[in-house]
Amino acid sequence: MIIELWILCAIVTAVIATVRGGHSLRWLLIGCILGPIGVLAAVLMPSLKSKEPEVAARRQSEVDEMTKPLRESDTKTISAKPNDQ
Template sequence: MILEFWILCAIVTAVVAAVRGGHSLLWLLIGCLLGPIGILAAIFVPSLKSKDPSVAAKRQSEIDELAKPLREGDTKTVSAKPKDR
């Protein structure tokens, strides 16, 4: 009974986050870990969808920046392979 409730909370969290513009898989995992608290978190986190175009564009650019892969020449790249000299 408790397991089914926790799974339902995870699904509801993912759906709420997707409707508000969030990444549903990430929020599904958050819902799995936090249960009913995940639903509240998905509700109270600011929506990524905004009626104000400047706010929406700013939030979208932040998301795009996070989604960009690290470039090979980037100095912030962490690698276990030694550099060829």
């Protein structure tokens, strides 16, 4: 009975987070670990979706900035290769 409740909490957490603009797999794992507390966390998290285009664009650019891969042309990268090749 407890295992079924925990699985249900994980699914509900993922669905709530997805509707609010969160990453579903991440929240599914949070729901698996925290159970009912994960559902509460998903309900209380701020929505990443907005009806105002400016706010939605700003939030999307923040998400894109966090998820973009490190580019080779980035000057902050550290390489073990010598530059005089």
